Amino acid sequence: MSNVNLTINGGKVSVSGNATVLEAAQAAGIYIPTLCHHQGLAPHGGCRLCLVEVEGMRRLTTACTTPVAEGMAVKTDTPQIQQLRRNILELVLSEHPHACFTCDRKERCGPLDICLRNVGVSERCVTCPKNRRCELQEVVNYIGMPEMTVPYTFRGLSVEKDGVFFDRDYNLCILCGRCVRVCQEVRGAGAVAFTYRGSQALIGTAFGQPLYDVGCQFCGACVDACPTGALVERSAKWMGTPDRQVTTTCPYCGVGCQLDVQVKHEHIINVIPNKDSPVNKGQACVKGKFGLDFVHDGDRLTSPLIKKNGSFVEASWDEALDLVVRSFSKYKGGQFAAIASAKCTNEDNYVLQKFVRAVMETNNIDHCARL
Amino acid sequence: MAGLATSFGSGAMTNSISEIGEASCILAIGTNTTIAHPVIGVEVKRALRGGGKLIVANPREISLCRMADIWLQHRPGSDVALLMGLMWIIVDEGLLDLAFVQERCENFEVFLDSLKDFHPKFVEQVTGVPAEQLAQAARMFATSKPATILYTMGITQHTHGTDNVLAIANLAMLTGNIGKPSTGVNPLRGQNNVQGACDMGSLPTVYSGYQSVADAKAQQKFQEAWGAKLSPTPGRTLTEIIEAPNLEPIKAIYLVGENPVLSDPDATHVRKALERLEFLVVQDIFLTETAQLADVVLPAASFAEKDGTFTNTERRVQRVRKVIDSPGESRPDWWITCQIARRMGAKGFDYQNPEEIMSEIARLTPSYGGISYQRIEQVGLQWPCPTAEHPGTIFLHKDTFSRGKGKFAPLQYRPSAEQPDADYPLILTTERSLYHYHTSTMTRKVKGLRKLRSQELLEINPSDAQKLGITDGQTVKVSSRRGQLTATARVTPVSPPGVVSMTFHFAETPTNVLTNPALDPVAKIPELKVAAVRVEPCRPEQNAPAPAMAGSR
CATH class of the missing domain: 3.40.50.740 (Rossmann fold)
Structure with missing residues (x-):
């Protein structure tokens, strides 16, 4: 599709004709707050925070559902829009703890400080597992909430612990519906849905059954989509912000999902499927998302072992390698074989086959491609 | 891989993962995609959301079947007959892409000659798939373009695995579904590298x-x-x-x-x-x-x-x-x-x-x-990415096949090496669990994954279970000509009558003591998908308590 030209806040933008106003703004680096929009999901127009003004349109329109058109003039930040967004956000926050936005100590409070201000336990920023890495916080910070006129209602729900790798605390849920839609639209599992109506509305499983019994595959797509602390990986729950994040390739199947692995205190605490990868586009499966713990297992081999009288004895690299070298030297040619690994890197495999062919003088090398 | 190298000159997935979501028709044969390659399963679902059709060929009622437009439930080991049957109908009804065949391929006459043996009536007998359903699938595959074929070990781990792959390559060439976006012959590789x-x-x-x-x-x-x-x-x-x-x-x-x-x-x-x-x-x-x-x-x-x-x-x-x-x-x-x-x-x-x-x-x-x-x-x-300026190759065989022309392979139906008999009346096929990986060296170190699937389960159809007096959760003895072991039975219609299935994730239930090492003569792949076994209930006192989470998705 050919490109169309429009202006956003007076600046010229050129995007593909099938983009939405939101995508056009994102491409131009202009931030429009949104809570229901998410990668891979069909435009929803549910949260109403992305309202923008389009010249010639009678009313404000949601940027995520409005397709771009030639010559369109969009404003994303007029005083009227700002006021509307604050009103909407206030309603969203009426059932979400908001001390983390309004408390005047939030910048000075350290992780070990006792909460001194008169904030209820259910409302404290330190009792939210996503404090300081929360998408809702980002949106509020952008829109700005000088004060709340609607009081906070605590839902008083108990935390659902059936997620195996993640907990569901619907006291923190803002009903954006991302988890429902990603589970249905993208993963095709349909394990969670909206339950009840009106002020009673909540996310849940059919008849409140455990996730395992309603077709959940524990892929964690809902957790990755959640903009609040309602769905959080248990491994990362009270770990705060990670020390660093490294993008690497999943070690399980042949799809090669790109994973952003988060590390704290030299431990993998969380895995976020990479959003920019053309391979997995922000998705992963239960093994890639939650199954990398094995690298920290206490049974990992940490020293070379040599078998003496039927049992293994720890040895130094020099001892072990010298023994290997002495023995291998005796078996050059057809008596020697190597079994390579489809789990190892290209570089590992290349060096191994070079070793077998150039040093051991045989082509006896294979791996388990056939299994 | 040897099969694809024969047909096209290059043994690898011809197209890319992100193209699957754009296909008009997907044939998934011998692959439990949503379990073994969940993220490719996401692409399959994307294709369906966009109006694409899905044909699943699998003896077991895997979760993909529920999304399928047509599910061909063929007998384990009858893939060549099934695929050749599809092609018989495509040729018979003139749905083939003759221009592509004539321009890009060779050896077509010899192949046509071998196709004569696969009348739908014969195929129905061998595979158990009704001729009418086969015809529906053939029409759907041949008329919805672009169409892509996905397969994994369900195709290759047979003594006739190379023939299976050649049959798939024939089908792709016959319908002109190769060398274009969202088409191709796509073996989904099992291990990361x-x-x-x-x-x-x-x-x-x-x-x-x-x-x-x-x-x-x-x-x-x-x-x-x-x-x-x-x-x-x-x-x-x-x-x-x-x-x-x-x-x-x-x-x-x-x-x-x-x-x-x-x-x-x-x-x-x-x-x-x-x-x-x-x-x-x-x-x-x-x-x-x-x-x-x-x-x-x-x-x-x-x-x-x-x-x-x-x-x-x-x-x-x-x-x-x-x-x-x-x-x-x-x-x-x-x-x-x-x-x-x-x-x-x-x-x-x-x-x-x-x-x-x-x-x-x-x-x-x-x-x-x-x-x-x-x-x-x-x-x-x-790859192929031969030079520092080359952008890489999204799909193979665009204008010409790696070997020049695509080569049709004449095929005949050969049954699996081991057939069920009076002593070993059931067919054992192997599968994988969503929650574990290969021999579980890695996944069993993860607490949550252990919890989701903690032990080997032998899946058996309710009718077989009733005949043998086996109930869900009961410990059973499974034996083949090569070995025996005990496992917990899971009675489920997912497994068709006459077929039982097990994973090989659990060291204490080493399924591969049962499987058949008979090899495909070309690719040297063992026949892990078909072995004749006998299943017997263990005496009640040997019963292990039923697992808390007995599912196996």
Whole structure:
């Protein structure tokens, strides 16, 4: 599709004709707050925070559902829009703890400080597992909430612990519906849905059954989509912000999902499927998302072992390698074989086959491609 | 892979993962995609959301069947008949892409001749799929374009696995579904770097980039690059390394990151063969069942503790990056191998880092010629990528096949090596669980995954279970001509009558003591998908308590 030209806040933008106003703004680096929009999901127009003004349109329109058109003039930040967004956000926050936005100590409070201000336990920023890495916080910070006129209602729900790798605390849920839609639209599992109506509305499983019994595959797509602390990986729950994040390739199947692995205190605490990868586009499966713990297992081999009288004895690299070298030297040619690994890197495999062919003088090398 | 190389000249997934979501029709045969490759399952669902059609061919009622427009429930091992039956109907009704066949392919007449034997009535008899349903599937596949075919081990792990693959290639060529976006023949690779291990020449017959060891030019090139005399005699395949009664016995094995005691067919035999060796070195991250047999065990760094690259199923070379330090004295595999080589006095093993190895790979491997760490920093490149300017290849065989013309293969139906009989009346087929991976060396170390699936389950149809007096959760004895074990029965209609299935994830229930090591004559792949077995209930006092979470999705 050919490109169309429009202006956003007076600046010229050129995007593909099938983009939405939101995508056009994102491409131009202009931030429009949104809570229901998410990668891979069909435009929803549910949260109403992305309202923008389009010249010639009678009313404000949601940027995520409005397709771009030639010559369109969009404003994303007029005083009227700002006021509307604050009103909407206030309603969203009426059932979400908001001390983390309004408390005047939030910048000075350290992780070990006792909460001194008169904030209820259910409302404290330190009792939210996503404090300081929360998408809702980002949106509020952008829109700005000088004060709340609607009081906070605590839902008083108990935390659902059936997620195996993640907990569901619907006291923190803002009903954006991302988890429902990603589970249905993208993963095709349909394990969670909206339950009840009106002020009673909540996310849940059919008849409140455990996730395992309603077709959940524990892929964690809902957790990755959640903009609040309602769905959080248990491994990362009270770990705060990670020390660093490294993008690497999943070690399980042949799809090669790109994973952003988060590390704290030299431990993998969380895995976020990479959003920019053309391979997995922000998705992963239960093994890639939650199954990398094995690298920290206490049974990992940490020293070379040599078998003496039927049992293994720890040895130094020099001892072990010298023994290997002495023995291998005796078996050059057809008596020697190597079994390579489809789990190892290209570089590992290349060096191994070079070793077998150039040093051991045989082509006896294979791996388990056939299994 | 051997099959695809025969038909097209290149054995790899022809198209890319992200193209699957744009297909008008998907034929998924011998693949439990949503379980074994969940993220490709997401692409399949994307295609369906866009109005695409899905045809599933599988003896078991896998979860993909629920989304399918047509589910062909053929008998295990009857894939050639099923596929040839589809093609019989496509040719009979004139739905083939004759222009593509004439322009791009060869050997069509010979193939047509062999197709005569596959009248839908015969196919119905062999496969159990009604002729009318077969015709519907044939029409759907031939008329919805672009159409793509996905397959995995359900196709290859048979004594006629190569024939199965050739049949799939025939179908793609017959309908002109190759060399275009969202088409193709797409084997989904099971292990993270099985494509890369093949590409790198961890195979007995080829150097990196599939350059034959028997080819004098290639031999010359690598001799010069490596400064060593190289043998032009092809080496042994994995199964021949483990055992080859007629060849010189193997006395020493250097085994890296594999667990053949659990993964290979007829596992009892494998264990004995490894115990007979004079010297066995195992290099791994855990003390696996196989490592326990070793004379020397070398501790390796895991994927998270080293730099390098993996090549995924769509031929994309992607970076692996060091995330954390490796524990204790463990070291990257390349480092260990280089140390051994250097201590044996060899030259050319003094790499400082994996990037230096990649530049040597690029220098000596035409299809990786343009790949460097710098270029794949953000997004991986898909080979063939011969030069530093080449953008990589999204789908293969665009204007011409790697071998020139696509070659149709005449085929005949051959039953599986082992058929059920009075002593062993059921067919055992192997599968995988969503929650575990291969021999579970990694996944069983993860608490949550252990909780979701803690033990082996033998899936059996309610009608068979009733006949044998087996109830859900009961402990049963499973025996084949090669061995026996006990497992917990899960009575479920997912398994068709006459067929039982097990995974091979659990060391205490080593399914592969049952499976048949009979090989495909070309690809040397063992027939893990069909073995004749007998299932008997154990006496009540031997019953284990039913598992808390007995599901197996």
